[in-house]
Amino acid sequence: MYEHIQTEMSIYDKLNILSDAAKYDVACTSSGVERRGDGSGMGNCRKAGICHSFSADGRCISLLKILFTNECIFDCKYCVNRSSNDVVRTSFTPDEVCTLTMQFYRRNYIEGLFLSSGVMKSPDYTMELLYATLYRLRNVYNFQGYIHVKAIPGADQRLIRMTGYLADRMSVNIELPTAEGLRQLAPHKTRKNILTPMKLVQEQTKENRYEIAVRKNSPRFVPAGQSTQMIIGATPETDFQILNVAESLYDKFELKRVFYSAFVPVNDEIALPAVKRKGPPLLREHRLYQADWLLRFYQFRASELLDEHNPNFNVFLDPKCCWALKHLEVFPIEVNRAEYHMLLRVPGIGCKSASRIVKARRMGNLDFQDLKRMGVVLKRAVYFITCQGKMMYKIKIDEDYITRNLLNTKERLPEGADGMTYRQLSLFDDMNFGVNDAFETVSGKKATI
Amino acid sequence: MKRIYVCHDTLTGIYSALHDAWVESRNDDAGIRFRGKIQQQFFCDYLIVDENEVKAAKIERLIKRHLGYNAYWAVYHALLSDEERKAEAVFHIMQEARRIQDSHKIMDHLGDENVALVFELSRRVSNESHMYEEFIRFRELQNGVLVSEISPRTQVLTCIAEHFADRFPLENWMIFDRTHREALLHKAKEPCRILLDAYPDSEMLGKLSDDEKRYEILWKGFFKSVSIRERENPKLQQTHLPIRYRDMMPEFSGE
Numbered sequence A: 001m002y003e004h005i006q007t008e009m010s011i012y013d014k015l016n017i018l019s020d021a022a023k024y025d026v027a028c029t030s031s032g033v034e035r036r037g038d039g040s041g042m043g044n045c046r047k048a049g050i051c052h053s054f055s056a057d058g059r060c061i062s063l064l065k066i067l068f069t070n071e072c073i074f075d076c077k078y079c080v081n082r083s084s085n086d087v088v089r090t091s092f093t094p095d096e097v098c099t100l101t102m103q104f105y106r107r108n109y110i111e112g113l114f115l116s117s118g119v120m121k122s123p124d125y126t127m128e129l130l131y132a133t134l135y136r137l138r139n140v141y142n143f144q145g146y147i148h149v150k151a152i153p154g155a156d157q158r159l160i161r162m163t164g165y166l167a168d169r170m171s172v173n174i175e176l177p178t179a180e181g182l183r184q185l186a187p188h189k190t191r192k193n194i195l196t197p198m199k200l201v202q203e204q205t206k207e208n209r210y211e212i213a214v215r216k217n218s219p220r221f222v223p224a225g226q227s228t229q230m231i232i233g234a235t236p237e238t239d240f241q242i243l244n245v246a247e248s249l250y251d252k253f254e255l256k257r258v259f260y261s262a263f264v265p266v267n268d269e270i271a272l273p274a275v276k277r278k279g280p281p282l283l284r285e286h287r288l289y290q291a292d293w294l295l296r297f298y299q300f301r302a303s304e305l306l307d308e309h310n311p312n313f314n315v316f317l318d319p320k321c322c323w324a325l326k327h328l329e330v331f332p333i334e335v336n337r338a339e340y341h342m343l344l345r346v347p348g349i350g351c352k353s354a355s356r357i358v359k360a361r362r363m364g365n366l367d368f369q370d371l372k373r374m375g376v377v378l379k380r381a382v383y384f385i386t387c388q389g390k391m392m393y394k395i396k397i398d399e400d401y402i403t404r405n406l407l408n409t410k411e412r413l414p415e416g417a418d419g420m421t422y423r424q425l426s427l428f429d430d431m432n433f434g435v436n437d438a439f440e441t442v443s444g445k446k447a448t449i
Numbered sequence B: 001m002k003r004i005y006v007c008h009d010t011l012t013g014i015y016s017a018l019h020d021a022w023v024e025s026r027n028d029d030a031g032i033r034f035r036g037k038i039q040q041q042f043f044c045d046y047l048i049v050d051e052n053e054v055k056a057a058k059i060e061r062l063i064k065r066h067l068g069y070n071a072y073w074a075v076y077h078a079l080l081s082d083e084e085r086k087a088e089a090v091f092h093i094m095q096e097a098r099r100i101q102d103s104h105k106i107m108d109h110l111g112d113e114n115v116a117l118v119f120e121l122s123r124r125v126s127n128e129s130h131m132y133e134e135f136i137r138f139r140e141l142q143n144g145v146l147v148s149e150i151s152p153r154t155q156v157l158t159c160i161a162e163h164f165a166d167r168f169p170l171e172n173w174m175i176f177d178r179t180h181r182e183a184l185l186h187k188a189k190e191p192c193r194i195l196l197d198a199y200p201d202s203e204m205l206g207k208l209s210d211d212e213k214r215y216e217i218l219w220k221g222f223f224k225s226v227s228i229r230e231r232e233n234p235k236l237q238q239t240h241l242p243i244r245y246r247d248m249m250p251e252f253s254g255e
């Protein structure tokens, strides 16, 4: 069956090639499932996930992230492995993947395996190889650590289902925010092809919940849920479009996570923006993660954060601050009475501090000192709240005034994304709110229009 | 005169001191100091504690019963920290717990400086334990045993034992704590043991298996190739992975 898989290349070279080709997949979390070992093999899982190292780009390394093969019959324009590229091709054997995983795991290098793959011969053929690998890892090597596996679009449903019973998380990448983008850049993929396995995983998960309710120790189907990834900045979508896509993925497919991957050009391709000079749009990616967080934990809707007239995030202020500034009519709110979901909307109040407030105010009225102790960032929150009817200082509820003050309290951006802000600030010293233009330049959008 | 109880900086030592202090001085201001770290002061009575497991077990039971399990774990972790005032702080929160209405809520009284300290210390220890669960690296010896050497600031071994025992039940492994000269030993299919006064045998540790070098090289190669060059960001890397953990990690050796 594996007749044409190369065997001459050393495992070192294979690992180099097949991890290098997998690195643009940004999902590396090992979270979402808590599982103790059963004593018969090796491994367990922790709900919060565990990072084992951090690579030079500052990203967490949690899983052995590799492709099974970088051979591919498809020709996606943004991908190094596309069939029209002249690169060295190689494949692992299932046993090589198992040995690497086990040996890395027992040295505490990794939390488990993230197995993705190019499409070799056909989607079915590839999926079968992934299944064979996971089967071996679980049942021959008795590995009980974390496994994240890709479902190959277009592969036989039965194969995907069987694989899902061996994995902790499964993902199908949506790749680009719109069907149009997909048509242009990934001619062999269709929206439908991608959404079908997603739906399948969702439905099987529901059925599995039922199986488990009936028989407590039935096998678990992707217990850590499914995720997906979108490439940001390769096609001209606005942040609003992207966020809407994410929202409907959460709503309709019950995804655990949507990951955003700032576009890094790997091919010389006319259809793609030339963002090489400026580097990947990291600040944009960061803003999307912030907004994504608001969707998942703060009960925001995409349409509240952006709209057709303001389709992109602000470079200078995070999405929550922007929302608050546009809705000054609802502020200030009284901390001792406001509902939980309103507390969540105050800049400077997070999920943790909001629930602490709700608990603590049952015992008595809270003042600003109490809020500080509960982790509220007063620097930001003061403009939007009262304690027992009083604001902390005399404050004009005025958009310009508050905006100026919020801009003065420096936002904590991740390193890198931060450096970028400075660059932009020097480029666009005009501090009024016409930053959308500025933004388009950063995101590489201008380049394609 | 103020009584100062003097004990070893070990759990048995500290619990024994707490026991004596509780029996004799629970209504007074008393101190607990560690052997070898005392600066003698006037007007203090220095008492060398007779340390034993019976006393320790008694006081542990007392803490569980009167302060509750939450506080017990906070105390346990705090006592593993590298803070000189840790034992005294625990003694004082035990006294404080008698003064408040519901002694099980003692850890909520963060306004009290001793409670705040115990809380801070227990967090310090569990955070460091977590770091070691992430960053510990094992190397395989010729006899197949997996070995790790660490230099933690706090005594993390008992906090990480359960995690690794559950993860590697069929392996023989050991972790040496160079700072505190203790070792955690795990024989396949057996519970973990702590060895005090443990000195790693450097000759034995030098005998790495043939595979070991190979996998270190493979891992280093992987570590390099997963990084995206266009996003390189050493500062971000350093906030997540402080330099002091790196000397045990093969991916940072030889740089």
Ligand code: SF4
Binding pocket: A072, A073, A074, A075, A076, A079, A080, A081, A082, A083, A117, A118, A119
């Ligand atoms: S299917 Fe497309 S994205 Fe996936 S490996 Fe092949 S060319 Fe790359």
